[in-house]
Amino acid sequence: MYKQNFKIILSFLFILLSNFIFSQKKFTIVLDAGHGGSDHGANRSYNDIGRVAEKDITLAIVLKLGNMLEKNKDFKVIYTRKIDEYPSLSDRTNLANRSKADLFVSVHCNASGRSGPYGTETYVQGPDQNDTNLEVAKRENDVIYLDEKDKQTFGSYDPSSPESLIALKLQQSKYLESSLLLGGFVENNFVNKDKRFSRGVFQKNLHVLRMNAMPSVLIETGFINHPEESHYLASDKGQEEIASSIYDAIISYKKAVDRKSGGSIAIKKPEPEKPTELPLKNDFRILLMSSPMKFNDGDPALKGLNYILQIKENGQYKYYYGVTNMASVRDINLKTAKDAGFRNAFAVGFMPNQKLSTGYYTIELHAGEKLNGNSPILLAYKNAERNKENGVFYYTYGKVYTLEDAVKLQKEIEAKGIKNTVIQKVYK
Ligand SMILES: [Zn+2]
Structure with missing residues (x-):
């Protein structure tokens, strides 16, 4: 009796397994x-x-x-x-x-x-x-x-x-x-x-x-x-x-x-053992372009690429694609960027958690027209820093010393519904 049951269970399992493999x-x-x-x-x-x-x-x-x-x-x-x-x-x-x-x-x-x-x-x-x-x-x-x-x-x-x-x-x-x-x-x-x-x-x-x-x-x-x-x-x-x-x-x-x-x-076939790739010391991002213009996600200028980090430096917006500390992924990211049409793209190394010694990072909340007091940005960040240059109004917030902290701060701001902000590098 017990043996019989066992046989039934076994053949049932076999059917399940073969169904799984062949389907x-x-x-x-x-x-x-x-x-x-x-x-x-x-x-x-x-x-x-x-x-x-x-x-x-x-x-x-x-x-x-x-x-x-x-x-x-x-x-x-x-x-x-x-x-x-x-x-x-x-x-x-x-x-x-x-x-x-x-x-x-x-x-x-x-x-x-x-x-x-x-x-x-x-x-x-x-x-x-x-x-x-x-x-x-x-x-x-x-x-x-x-x-x-x-x-x-x-x-x-x-x-x-x-x-x-x-x-x-x-x-x-x-x-x-x-x-x-x-x-x-x-x-x-x-x-x-x-x-x-x-x-x-x-x-x-x-x-x-x-x-x-x-x-x-x-x-x-x-x-x-x-x-x-x-x-x-x-x-x-x-x-x-x-x-x-x-x-x-x-x-x-x-x-x-x-x-x-x-x-x-x-x-599945047995594949020859491949040596495991070791991570690099630096993080690599692909610099797509620098431009005085700010492009938001989905802008045709970004040619359909996602995962873009903008860092503003000396009035120029730099557009970086992807981030990895594996050489193979870096090379794939670079190829993707070039195939998408960024012919002059190249990989830039970033030392992880490196503190800026000659300045700091802040978040540019808005660049453009003057905001009025009940705009969502000023309601959320009353003490945002304001600047005006060549008729353009700039609103920035926060002061951190590593890129990782800046990305974190930018995410917090985005969670409050404020989109399209830019990390800005400020030199003292
Ligand atoms: Zn046709």
């Missing part, structure tokens, strides 16, 4: 072939190969890529379309959000009014960087206005619906770093494997990137109006190479993500 969540990728149906995307006609339409090329590449991914049992592939039809942009992002995908890859082809440009580009969500890429936004977003369903979606957009709220809240910059990582792998493979010309990884405000609650990239695989490149895009060899380069980039990306999260049980 390990697969890595879900949504593949989005740009355009389709009545929306042809960019297209050109050539004497030898006839009409080349973006919607056909994107579908061919996506189906090839999907085939490669489906052969790998780590992946679950969802297509926004598998035939020549046009799902709206909202249909595409809703599908991705509903299926709680881990990655969204949108495939497109470029076109230019001029015949010169060629090469590949990858876009990740972010503030528009410059006007030269405006054409891409126009072309890839335009479709929204052609589509009745989208008009309704945008017209009756309900910010309280959990789906839109989640997508909107999370899109800000949570996925920027992962998206940049994948974008970098894709462009590198185009260059190194396929010997193509990469125009780079850019940030752009595009619907299919903005509305997704997961890392997302939009790949412009080449220019349809460039004679040589369009022949490559239309060829089976070209499509195969592009699909394979994106596939390899996804594999590298997943490896990097698994490493970060400790890997999943189903695919």
Whole structure:
């Protein structure tokens, strides 16, 4: 009797365990072939190969890529379309959000009014960087206005619906770093494997990137109006190479993500022992830029980066990104800053808890117009120090001697609802 029970329990445990192992969540990728149906995307006609339409090329590449991914049992592939039809942009992002995908890859082809440009580009969500890429936004977003369903979606957009709220809240910059990582792998493979010309990884405000609650990239695989490149895009060899380069980039990306999260049980392999990295003596922050202008969180000038510490010194605001005492993280932070567009960023060492001997830190509560007595800042800090310089009113509060204490003080002030303050270094 006892033995019998034990056997039952044992087999029950076995079922539980195998369920656990085999139901390990697969890595879900949504593949989005740009355009389709009545929306042809960019297209050109050539004497030898006839009409080349973006919607056909994107579908061919996506189906090839999907085939490669489906052969790998780590992946679950969802297509926004598998035939020549046009799902709206909202249909595409809703599908991705509903299926709680881990990655969204949108495939497109470029076109230019001029015949010169060629090469590949990858876009990740972010503030528009410059006007030269405006054409891409126009072309890839335009479709929204052609589509009745989208008009309704945008017209009756309900910010309280959990789906839109989640997508909107999370899109800000949570996925920027992962998206940049994948974008970098894709462009590198185009260059190194396929010997193509990469125009780079850019940030752009595009619907299919903005509305997704997961890392997302939009790949412009080449220019349809460039004679040589369009022949490559239309060829089976070209499509195969592009699909394979994106596939390899996804594999590298997943490896990097698994490493970060400790890997999943189903695919765990014994890894060679790595020497443990020792912390450095200094903390490192990445100096993005110095400017006489003050930019608050979310300002396009900060190119979508978060975790920015501003320190004002001699009238200049210095913008520092991230903080770490590990060399490997410092290098990743620097790369992230450069990829985001801060080409001249560099790492600066800070000795932890170092006391200033030639001055102190204070918190700049406000710079700008004169505050009146019942402004929230003056209500909370009646004895804030006031200064006026060149017609600008400055209000500062507190006196501490280490950067760590200044950060602490700034947090206390923020807890009282006073945002966008700046740590200021004052020399005696
Ligand atoms: Zn397109």
